[in-house]
Amino acid sequence: MASSTFLLELGVEELPPGAIDSLAEALAEGLRRGLSDAEIDFGAIRAHATPRRLAVEILELADKQPDREVERRGPALAAAFKDGQPTKAAEGFARSCGVGVDELIHLETDKGTWLGYREQQQGEATTALLPGIADKAITALPVPKNMRWGASRIEFSRPVHWLVMLYGDAVVEAEILGLTASRTTYGHRFHAPEAIELAQADGYLATLEEAYVLADRHKRRERIREQVLAEAECQEAEAVIDEALLDEVSGLVEWPVALTGSFDERFLEVPPECLISSMKANQKYFHLLDSDGKLKPLFITVANIESRDPQQVIEGNERVIRPRLADAAFFYDTDRKTPLAERRDGLASVVFQQQLGTLADKADRSAVVARHIAERIGGDPLHAERAAQLAKCDLVTEMVLEFPELQGIMGCYYARQDGEPEAVARALYEQYLPRNAGDEIPQSQTGQAVALADRLDTLTGIFGIGQRPTGTKDPFALRRAAIAVLNILVKGELDLDLRELLSLAVEQHGELPKVEGLVDLVLDYMLERFRAWAQDEGMAVESYLAVRARPVTKPLDFARRMRAVHGFAARDEATALAAANKRVSNILAKQEHDGSTRVNPELLQEHAEQVLHQALAARREEVAPLFRAADYSAALDRLAALREPVDTFFDEVMVMAEEPAVRANRLALLADLQALFLEVADIAELQQ
Template identity: 55%
Template sequence: MSTRDFLVELGTEELPPKALNSLSQAFEAEILKGIREALGKDADTLLATATVKRYAAPRRLAVLIEQLTDEIPSSSTTVLGPPINICYDANGKPTKALEGFAKKNGTTVDQLSEVSGKVAFEKVSEATPLSGLLPEIVSNALAKLPIPKRMRWGASRVEFVRPVHWLVMLFGDEVVDCEILGLKAGRKTRGHRFHYNHEIELIAPQQYAETLRETGKVVADFAERRESIRNQVVAEGQAIDGVAQIDDDLLDEVTALNEWPVALTGRFEERFLEVPAEALISSMAEHQKYFHVVDSNGQLMPNFITIANIVSKDPQQVIEGNEKVIRPRLADAAFFFETDKKQTLESRIEKLKSIVFQQELGTLHDKAVRIATLAERIAADLNEDPAKAKRAAMLAKTDLMTDMVYEFTDLQGLMGYHYALHDGEDEQVALAQNEQYMPRFAGDELPQTAPGIAVAIADRLDTLTGLFGINQPPTGSKDPFALRRAALGVLRIIVERNLNLDLRELLSVAADSHANLPARDGLEDSVLDFMLDRFRAWYEEEGIPADVFLSVLAVRPTRPLDFDQRVKAVSHFRTLAEAEALAAANKRVSNILSKQGVSDESAVSEAALQDDAEKALYSALNALQGSLDAAFADGDYRQALESLASLRGDVDRFFDEVMVMADDEALRNNRLALLAQLRSQFLGVADISVLGA
C-alpha cells in the first residue's frame, strides 16, 4: 500500500495569542482522530510509519502528516440475521423475514449463508481513496476546536475564531479538491505580513516549513520559534551583564504574537526603580509583553527585552519607540505608588464598607471583621500573638482600595505588604498582607509568618462556611468561588506547616461569625466533609491507594495533620505481611458486631473466658495496651499499627478455634465484647476493614 504526505494549512487574521498553542494541539488531535476513525480497526497498523507535525503562527494553523496511507483498504464483515428456522416456510420458500434481511443489506437471498444457526451476509467494503474523506475530516476538526465564541465577518455566514483568508490542502503533490469555511483549497500560502507579503506556491507538503522560513520569513513551528525567543532573550540579558527573567506564560504569548522574532534591549529611567519591582514587572509584562532583567544580586535592572516581529534596518529606532511607550506606563505606576502612600492602610478600613463581597454575606468590611475573629483564634491555638493576627486580618483587604491594585489587580497582597511597611506596621503584619493569598496555585509557596498563616486559613474558612451556609457549594465542574482550591490550600498549610489545628472547631467559629445563614444547622460537618474529601486527589497524586484514604476517612479525624499521619501509617501498614489477614479479620469482626449491636465500650470479663484461644487474644491485647496508649498519645500511628500487627497469630487462632455465637448468652456477649475491644484498638487509627475492599 502506498503513502503520501498530507498538508493542511488554514490562513487567518491574527489568532488569539493566549489560545494559539491550544488551538494548534486540538487541530492536530481532531485530524488524527478523524483519520483513525476512517481507517477503522487497522488504523494503528496503517499509521505505524506516519509522522505528524503541527505548526502554529499568528496567522496560520497547519498540520503535516508524512507517509499517510492513501487509501482505506478493503474489508469484510459478517452481518448476522434472524434464526434460520424462521427464514423458510414448510415448502422451503423464503419468508418475509429472510427477504427483509436481504433487502436491508442490499443483496439477494441466494447471496446469503448460514452461520451458527442464523442467516448471514458477508458484507465486503471495497478499498476507497482516503483523499475523498480528508475534507470532511478537516471540516469536523475545525468545528470541534475549543473556541468559546466564534465570529462572522463581512457578508459571509461562515464562523471561526478570526476571519479566514486562505486554505492549503495537499495530498502528495495534488491539491485536495474541496471548499472549507468558504475557502477553495489550493497550494498557495502567504509569507510574513511585512517581510514577504506575497503568495507562495507549495509544490509538495514536506517543503512547507522550509519554504515559509527561507522565502516567506515565517518560522511556522511554534516550539522552534519559542526556543529561538528564549535563546535570544537570554543572550540579550547576558549582553548587559544581567539575567533575563523568562516567565513561561509570557514566553508562550510572545511566541504566539511573532512570526519572525527578533529580541531587542531597551532601557528606562532609574528613578522608576524606587517603585516596588513587582509593579514595574507587572506593567512591563502585562501591557507591553516585555521580559525584565535582574543583576547578579537579583535586583531589577532599568532594562527590558522586547520581541520585534521584523528585522529592522534601524533597530535603535525600534528600541526608542518601545522606550517611549513604556515610559508613561512606568510613570503611572510611580504616580499610583506615591499617591497611595499618602493614605495609610488603616485609614482605608472604613472604605471596605462600600464594597460588597457577596450579596448575602455582606461587605469586605464584614468579611475583614469575621476573618479577624477567626485569625485571633487560630493564632491563640498556635500559641502565637493573637493581636498581630487580628491586625493583619483587618488590613488584609485594604490594598484593594488603592490605585495601584485597581490598575494592576495581580499585585493585591504584594502592594499591601509595601504599603504596610511604609505605614510602620509590624514586619510580620506586613508580610501577612501578601501571605494571605498563599498558596495561589498548586505547588505554590506557603505562608511563613504566624499572622500570615492565621489570615490565610481564616480567609478561606470564612469563604467556605459563608458559601455553604447560603447553599452555594460547588456543583459538578462549576466552582465560581474556587472553594475546592480554598479547601486544598487550608489542608496544605496545616499539614505542610505541621500545625495541630482542629478543623471542625475552627469551622464552628467561622460559621458563628456569620449572621443569619440559611443552612446553619450542621454547617461545620458539611464543610468538614467537603474539605476532607479534597485529601482524596492529594493522596492519589502521591500514589497512595484510595482504600487507604477511605480507611482513615471512615473514622473522620478532624485535625488535618492527624489525618495525614494516619494515612501515612496505614499506607505503611498495608505493606506488612500481616495486613491482608488483619484487614479481613476486621471486616469479619465489623460484620458480626454490626449485626449484634455490640458497643465498643462493652467490658470483657476475664473470668468468663473459656477457650485457650480467646484467653490468648485477651492476654495479648492487654499486654499491648500500655504501648498502644503511649503511641496514640504521641500520634505515632505507625508504631501502633505495627504493634497491632503482632496480633495476627492470636486473631487467626481465635477465629479457627472459638465459636463466637455460642448458645450461652453470657459467653457469647463476652466474646463479642472481646472482638469489640480488638476492633476499637484498630479504630484508634483507621477502619482497616476497608483495605482491599
C-alpha cells in the same frame, strides 16, 4: 498499502495568542478522530501554529481505507420462507443486496436465525474522505468567539485567507470556510510576503523557515528562550522567564528577534512588582535582575521582524514603556498619600457577596476568627486582628485596581510605609498563600491566622447561602480555599480542630439561610479533599478511606494517620490483619454487639483466646504513649505483631460458642482488638 504525508494549513489574520496552542491541538485531534472513525491508518500527527496559521502534518497516511467484509441482516428465517418458498420479505432483501435469494446466508444469533448477506466492500480513497474530515475538524474548533467579515456569512475566530491541503505532492480538492484548497502558502508578512508554491507536503517546516516563519511552536518557543537568555548574558544580568509570558510571546511572533531596551533609573523607586506587572501585562517584556536579585532598568522585548536598524525598534519600545512606568509611579505616589487604615471605610461600599455583605463585613468576621487562631497557635492575637482588618484595604488602591495580581503585595508595601508592625505587613502578603497546590504556605503565625480566617469565612458563608460548588461551577474557588486550609494546617503543623474553627466562623455570620447542619456539611466537604491530597502524595485511596471512617476533625492528625496507614499497608502483616479486622467488623455487626470491650479472663477457655487477650493487653500498654504522641506509624508497627495470635485465634476458637456468657466474652475480645486498631484508623478498609 501506499502512504504519504498529509498537510493541512489554514491561513488567518492574527489569532489571539492565548488560543493558538489549544486551537492547533484541537485541529490535530479532530483530524485524528476523523481518520480513526474512517479506519484509515496513519503515523505521527504534528500540530503547528503561528499567529497567522494553523497547520497539521500527518505522516504515513494510508492512501485508502482497508477493504472490509460487511454483514447485513435481513428478515428472520421464519418470516423469510413459507412452505419452503421465499416470501416477499426474503425477495426484497435479496434485491436490496443485488443478489438472488439463493445467494443469501443464514445468520445464527442468540435471538434466532436470520437471513443475511456478506460482501467484500472496497475501501474508499483517502483523498475522497479528507475534505469531509478536515471540514468537520475545522468547524469543531473551540473558537472562543466567532466573527464575520465583509459580506460573507462564514464565521471563524479571525478572517481566513488561504487553505493548503496536500496529500504527498497532490492537492486535495476541497472547499472549506469559502476557501478552495491549493498548494499556495505565504511566509513572513514583511520578510517574505510573496506566495510560496509547496511542491509536496513533506518539507513544510523547512520551506517556511526559509521564508522567515518558525511554524514549529516548540522550536519557536525555545528560540525565544535562548535569545532572551543570550541578551541577558550580554547585559551581565539574569533574565526572569515566566513560562506563561513565554507562551504568550511565542503566540505573537512568527520570526522572533530578542532586543534589549532600558528605562529611567528613577522608576526603580517604585516597588519592582509594579514595574514588572506593567512590563509583562502591557508590553509583554521580560525583566532582568542583577547579581543581588534586584531589578535592573532594562527589559527584553521580542520583535516579529529582523530589522536593518534594530536600535530604532529598541527606541520605539522605550518610548512606549516610559508612560506605562510613569503611570505605575503615579499610582504608587497617589496611594501612599492615604494610609491603609483610612481605606478601611471604603471597603463598606465594596460588595463581597450580596447575601454576605461587604468586604468591611468580611474583614470584621475574619478578624474575630484570626484572633482566635493566633491565640491557639501561639501568635499575637492583636497583630492577627489588625492584619485581618487591613487585609483587603489594598483592593481599593489605584495600583491594585490597575494590576489586580498585586493584591496583598501592595498591601504589604503600604503597611510598612504606614508604620504598621512588620508581622501585620507580612501577613497582608501571606494571606493569599498558598495560591495553588505547589505554592508555599504562610510562614508567620499572623499570616497563617489571617489566611485561614479569610478562607473559613468564605467557605462557611457561601455554603451557608446554599451555593456550594458543583462539578462544573465553583465561582468562589471553594475547592482551592479548602485545599489551602488543609495545606496550611498540615504543612504548618498546626494542631487545630477544623470543626471548632468552622463553628466559630459560622457564628460570625449571624443569620444564614442554610445554617442547619452547616458545620458538618463544610467539614465533610473539606475532609473529602484529603482523597485527592492522598493520591497526590502517592498514597492509595484506601489509606484515606481507613482514616475517614473515624471521627477525625484535625487535619494535621488526619494526615499523620493517613501516612501511618500508608506505611503499614506495605508490611507483610497488613493484608492478614486488614482481613481479620474486616471479619471482626462483620461478626460484631451481625451479632449486634453492644460495643463492650470488657473481657472476663475467667471465661477465656481456649489457649488461643487467652494468648490473644494477653497480647492485646501488652500491646495496649506499649502503644498508649505512642497514641498520645500521635506517633501512629510506630503504633501500627507494634500492632503488626498481633498477626500471629489473631490468626491462631480464628483458626482454633469458635466465636459463637453455645454458652451465652462465653460467646459474649469472645465478642468483647474481638471488640477490644478492633478498638485498638481504631485508635489509628479502620484498617479493614485496606481490604477494598
